Amino acid sequence: KCGNQVGPTCPGLNEFGSNFGHGFFQDHHFHFGYHIYAAAVVAHFLPEKAKSMHDKVMIMVRDIANPSEEDNYFPRWRHKDWFVGSSWASGIIKRDVGPDPSGRNQESISEAVNAYDALSLYGAEMMDVFTADGDTDKAEVARNVRDTGRMMLVTEITAAKSYWQVCDGDCGAGTQRIYPPAFSPKVVGQIWSDSAQMQTWFGSSWWKVFGIQLMPQTAISEDLWNPIWISEMLPQFSASCDADEKDCVNQGWSTLTWGASAVLGGCEIAKTHVLMLPDSVYATDGGNGQSKSNALWWIATRCPDTSAELSN
Numbered sequence: 001k002c003g004n005q006v007g008p009t010c011p012g013l014n015e016f017g018s019n020f021g022h023g024f025f026q027d028h029h030f031h032f033g034y035h036i037y038a039a040a041v042v043a044h045f046l047p048e049k050a051k052s053m054h055d056k057v058m059i060m061v062r063d064i065a066n067p068s069e070e071d072n073y074f075p076r077w078r079h080k081d082w083f084v085g086s087s088w089a090s091g092i093i094k095r096d097v098g099p100d101p102s103g104r105n106q107e108s109i110s111e112a113v114n115a116y117d118a119l120s121l122y123g124a125e126m127m128d129v130f131t132a133d134g135d136t137d138k139a140e141v142a143r144n145v146r147d148t149g150r151m152m153l154v155t156e157i158t159a160a161k162s163y164w165q166v167c168d169g170d171c172g173a174g175t176q177r178i179y180p181p182a183f184s185p186k187v188v189g190q191i192w193s194d195s196a197q198m199q200t201w202f203g204s205s206w207w208k209v210f211g212i213q214l215m216p217q218t219a220i221s222e223d224l225w226n227p228i229w230i231s232e233m234l235p236q237f238s239a240s241c242d243a244d245e246k247d248c249v250n251q252g253w254s255t256l257t258w259g260a261s262a263v264l265g266g267c268e269i270a271k272t273h274v275l276m277l278p279d280s281v282y283a284t285d286g287g288n289g290q291s292k293s294n295a296l297w298w299i300a301t302r303c304p305d306t307s308a309e310l311s312n
Contacts, residue, residue: 026090029079032060033115036122043125086159087112103193108212109160116156117220119149164188165229172226186233187213206240211253216289230263252287255295267303
């Protein structure tokens with residue numbers, strides 16, 4: 001049992017990079033977002049199971065989105081920066097290193113968007129569950145979770161279009177380009193307190209940078225993947241993937257290029273290529289949050305004709 005002490009029982013506290021720094025409170029919104037999203041799906045289909053899980057799920061909710069000063073166990077807004085609108089995945093201090101001169105940072109804003117979408121969905125589903133039970137107190141708490149998630153979500157998406165998505169002009173939501181013309185990529189990989197970088201923690205290949213700002217591909221991607229940005233970034237994303245086809249395809253990242261292509265109406269070619277991909281790509285770094293059925297669902301819901309074809 002880990003007692004929050006450095007030693008053999010707490011491996012996450014021995015090495016900063018273990019579990020992406022989770023033991024140092026890094027990336028909690030990224031990680032817990034997937035679990036909360038799954039809990040929302042359970043709540044929709046299995047309300048009794050959701051009620052039995054609720055207290056445990058709420059620990060994750062409070063960890064990443066606690067709004068209350070009266071909660072003695074979790075800080076308020078662990079990751080969210082309400083001034084800039086986006087979140088920070090890590091703080092400024094690293095154990096045995098000290099303050100990072102570049103300050104705080106966040107890489108995958110799409111995973112932050114997923115986390116806050118998950119909050120809103122979980123709150124909405126549990127509000128229905130508790131209302132059906134006549135438990136007005138818990139329904140009110142669930143409503144607050146939903147509304148908190150919605151506010152965190154809309155500000156995160158606006159920040160994505162302002163800082164991470166790079167367009168020649170407006171990138172959607174009334175945003176304007178903030179980067180100088182010399183910055184040619186149509187995406188930013190990492191935002192720091194003092195800089196914006198075209199790289200990821202796991203490599204600087206452009207297809208990795210584009211991919212990490214698109215995953216996971218869910219319904220909320222409709223708001224995040226606005227066609228203005230997709231039309232400008234897709235040529236760069238596709239070119240970088242084609243130039244490193246073995247790794248980009250085999251590691252699952254090409255599924256996102258075809259999802260982006262479908263946003264612009266390229267549903268037939270996207271469907272053809274997704275159907276050709278081996279199942280093994282969905283067990284890789286870029287594909288393990290995706291599935292062939294999810295990729296085809298996305299394509300089908302971009303183009304009604306493709307949807308009818310796939311259902312047949």
